[in-house]
Amino acid sequence: DTAVSQTPKYLVTQMGNDKSIKCEQNLGHDTMYWYKQDSKKFLKIMFSYNNKELIINETVPNRFSPKSPDKAHLNLHINSLELGDSAVYFCASSRNGVYGYTFGSGTRLTVV
């Protein structure tokens, strides 16, 4: 019973393609996040949704668009992929935005 599950685990695609990453949590949390981890392992927040409403939108290119169909799901769609988008993307969830986040196991995106 995975608490926060992301699919796919690995994604290799060509520049210019459009791709999506899905995330689901079964913890009953009301807040979900997308983080990007670069090659130096630095974790940077991209987006956050609370009860399906966008509450955090960091400086992220417009090519990245999150969608939250319900509290348990937060998907990330990326248009016109670029080489610099290669990274590991983590989904996370929390209750009321506090008490620590629970992370998924990540999606390693490689753009060639």
Place this chain on the structure above:
Amino acid sequence: GQQLNQSPQSMFIQEGEDVSMNCTSSSIFNTWLWYKQDPGEGPVLLIALYKAGELTSNGRLTAQFGITRKDSFLNISASIPSDVGIYFCAGQLNDYKLSFGAGTTVTVRA
């Protein structure tokens, strides 16, 4: 966003050693958290601290929330091989956003 400085950047451990790492911030936080990341996995929460001065243990791990609210440390006592990984500190003020340090990579000394 808030800047967190985590040190050391990397360390080697020998089984049985006590190790320590810390994190400082340019601004205050209301919550400090410590995470561990194993290869191919997401970060896992180790310890959460919610009050200035708080000292909390979780098995061989001990962490403290600094009095100034701008720093925290994590100690690992009697380290074992499975302690290797990347340890991250994270701080949160009042919003929903966690800011992370750059991580401390712990490796076993050959």
